[in-house]
Amino acid sequence: MRPTRLSALAAALLLLGAPIGAHAQEATRIQVTGEIIDTWCYYSGVMGGPDAVVGSAHQTCALWCSAGGIPVGLLAEDGTVYMVLRVGDDTESAGGDTLLKLAAHTVEADGMLYQRDGLNYLVVAEVVSDMDITNRNHNDYGNVPSFSIPDPNK
Amino acid sequence: MKHLTACLALIASPLAAQDFSEGSEARSWNLYAEVPAKFDAEVVDVLCTLTGDCPDDCGAGKRQLGLVRAADGALILPLKNSQPAFTGAAVDLAPFCRQTVTVDGLILDDPDLGARNVYLVQTIQAAGADRIKANQWTKDWARNNPDAPGKGPWFRRDPRINEIIATDGYLGLGLEEDRIYIEENF
Numbered sequence: 001m002r003p004t005r006l007s008a009l010a011a012a013l014l015l016l017g018a019p020i021g022a023h024a025q026e027a028t029r030i031q032v033t034g035e036i037i038d039t040w041c042y043y044s045g046v047m048g049g050p051d052a053v054v055g056s057a058h059q060t061c062a063l064w065c066s067a068g069g070i071p072v073g074l075l076a077e078d079g080t081v082y083m084v085l086r087v088g089d090d091t092e093s094a095g096g097d098t099l100l101k102l103a104a105h106t107v108e109a110d111g112m113l114y115q116r117d118g119l120n121y122l123v124v125a126e127v128v129s130d131m132d133i134t135n136r137n138h139n140d141y142g143n144v145p146s147f148s149i150p151d152p153n154k
Numbered sequence: 155m156k157h158l159t160a161c162l163a164l165i166a167s168p169l170a171a172q173d174f175s176e177g178s179e180a181r182s183w184n185l186y187a188e189v190p191a192k193f194d195a196e197v198v199d200v201l202c203t204l205t206g207d208c209p210d211d212c213g214a215g216k217r218q219l220g221l222v223r224a225a226d227g228a229l230i231l232p233l234k235n236s237q238p239a240f241t242g243a244a245v246d247l248a249p250f251c252r253q254t255v256t257v258d259g260l261i262l263d264d265p266d267l268g269a270r271n272v273y274l275v276q277t278i279q280a281a282g283a284d285r286i287k288a289n290q291w292t293k294d295w296a297r298n299n300p301d302a303p304g305k306g307p308w309f310r311r312d313p314r315i316n317e318i319i320a321t322d323g324y325l326g327l328g329l330e331e332d333r334i335y336i337e338e339n340f
Contacts, residue, residue: 024206040233040242043262043269045186050267059326061240063318064309069242069291071218071233081268083231085201085218092216093201094244100314104326114204117228118270121204133326138335149324149332150310151340 027112031128034076034109035135036102038065039083042073052144055104055135060148062103069094072102074109074122082113082122106131172225180259180276187264191273195221195230195257197250203229212251215294219247221257221273230261234274240309241291243275255280259288 040046041053041061052058054075066072072093074082085091090098108131111124143149178190200220202208212219221230232243236259259276262269279285295308302311309315323332 025204027204039272043187043233043264043267043272044183044274045264046183056325056327056331059322060319060324063315064240064312065242067312067315068240068309069215069244070240071231071242079268083200083218085204091201091207091213093218094213094216094242096216097314101318103318112205116204117230118268119229119231119272121200123201123205136327138325142339143324143335149336149340152336153340 025114025116027114027123029111030113030122031108031110032074032076032080032082032122033106034074034080034082035106036062036084036099036104037073037075037081038062038070038103039073039081040065040070042075042081047145048141051137052141055137056133057138057141057144058148059104059133060143061145063100064148066100066103067095072099074107080120082120084122084124087124087127102127102130104133104135106134174223174225174261178258183260183274185260185262187262187267187269188260188274189263190259191261192256192258193221194224194254196224196254197247197252198222198229199251200229200231212248213244215245215248217244218242219244219251221247221275224254228271230271230273232259232273232275233262235288235291236274236276237289237291239292239307243273243288245291245294246275246278246288250278250280253280256285258285 035054037054047053072084074084085093087098090096108128109124110126110128111122114121174191174193178192180190198220199212200218223230235241235243235246256279257275260274262272275288277285278288292308304311323329325331
């Protein structure tokens with residue numbers, strides 16, 4: 001069927017991500033494996049490059065940022081970042097216990113993916129596996145930031 | 155197809171050209187990808203907006219809150235408040251749940267990392283109210299943790315953080331890994 005002007009406009013609005021309805025956007029079920037990261041340090045570069053603000057090098061800072069309510073992300077193996085909004089029954093994505101305990105861990109997550117205005121949002125139904133910290137990068141980058149471990153000599 | 159192309163061109167061009175830095179008084183953080191941005195927006199619970207799971211209080215600062223920008227309907231995700239203290243923005247935005255406010259701060263735009271529409275909010279102004287700084291997180295933490303032991307900033311004294319470090323170490327790999335690393339590097 002040839003689109004009318006109205007349906008073409010609606011299609012254009014949908015393509016641009018304009019809000020059509022108030023709630024409940026379309027989602028896709030995905031399984032994704034990656035590291036639970038602190039998105040502020042990763043995106044801002046405030047503590048260093050992206051390879052330095054992940055893993056064991058950044059573990060303590062990841063705890064600080066997660067407890068401080070900074071959005072937690074899942075950095076997939078292909079470099080895609082998913083903003084985590086919920087894990088199982090825990091909807092406390094700003095400073096909640098579940099995400100705090102997963103800081104810097106590599107996990108396999110099963111959930112629903114929502115995409116909006118260039119960002120990926122993940123509602124995790126289940127952490128299928130928790131592999132603990134697998135990125136042991138502290139010997140490459142030190143502890144990031146350098147004050148994350150108190151100097152025992154002071 | 156001609157109609158669709160024309161509509162896309164008509165609608166997309168003005169949005170792509172919008173500059174939200176006009177009138178911004180945001181303080182630079184000297185970040186690679188920062189762009190000052192002041193705009194009107196509705197404060198929303200992101201989980202509610204996407205899934206329809208909507209508590210009345212938008213999660214009372216425990217859920218991530220977003221800003222639906224009035225000019226173009228884009229959902230902006232604040233990652234930070236204005237405090238240089240590892241603190242997010244949900245506590246500062248929660249009192250304005252479902253209200254339209256004017257925010258000022260820094261957008262991060264780094265396509266190489268996938269940073270789009272993420273934000274550091276520095277000030278919030280509701281209609282008819284004074285502009286306030288987005289700096290409530292540490293005050294909220296102090297109210298909720300009056301007996302936290304030790305000295306120094308909140309992140310050195312937070313009981314939940316210290317419990318994890320006491321078990322897993324600063325590197326998260328166990329106390330023996332910490333001991334070896336500290337011995338070699340301090």
